[in-house]
Amino acid sequence: MVASLAARTGAGGLLITGRGFPHGLAHDGVVEPLIRAGVAAVISESMSGGFFRASVKLGLPAFALPGVAGVVADGDEVEVFLREARVRSLRTGAQCSGTPMPRRIAIVLRAGGARAFVAGRYGPPTR
Numbered sequence: 001m002v003a004s005l006a007a008r009t010g011a012g013g014l015l016i017t018g019r020g021f022p023h024g025l026a027h028d029g030v031v032e033p034l035i036r037a038g039v040a041a042v043i044s045e046s047m048s049g050g051f052f053r054a055s056v057k058l059g060l061p062a063f064a065l066p067g068v069a070g071v072v073a074d075g076d077e078v079e080v081f082l083r084e085a086r087v088r089s090l091r092t093g094a095q096c097s098g099t100p101m102p103r104r105i106a107i108v109l110r111a112g113g114a115r116a117f118v119a120g121r122y123g124p125p126t127r
Helices: 002-009 027-036 049-058 103-111 114-122
Strands: 014-017 041-044 062-064 078-081 086-089 095-097
Touching: 014 078, 027 049, 049 062, 049 103, 049 114, 103 114
Parallel strands: 014 041, 041 062
Antiparallel strands: 078 086, 086 095
16 A cells, blocks of 8 residues: 555655544554655544544644545645645635644644654653
């Protein structure tokens, strides 16, 4: 899956999904391959809390955006405003907005995830 996703989206591609992404409990195990595939962000109609937390921890921007599937078609180029949780299709100009991302989460994501944020703030781990 990782190789085919990387080939299809290229580095920096977005993964836009339907409702309830992903199913199951191995959230780190889902986020890590997406990062390796070069996915820049995950935007979903709805998203499990565990996946969202794992994404923030590992530095992959992700947010739920109800209505995104009706605005974006497969292969569309889109403009994404992560902090505002807003997406606009460059093909149609249609857009949808969600709940803005809390500032603290945006700061952790900008640092590259929780480990990078803590290392940047307090120095690298000593062990």
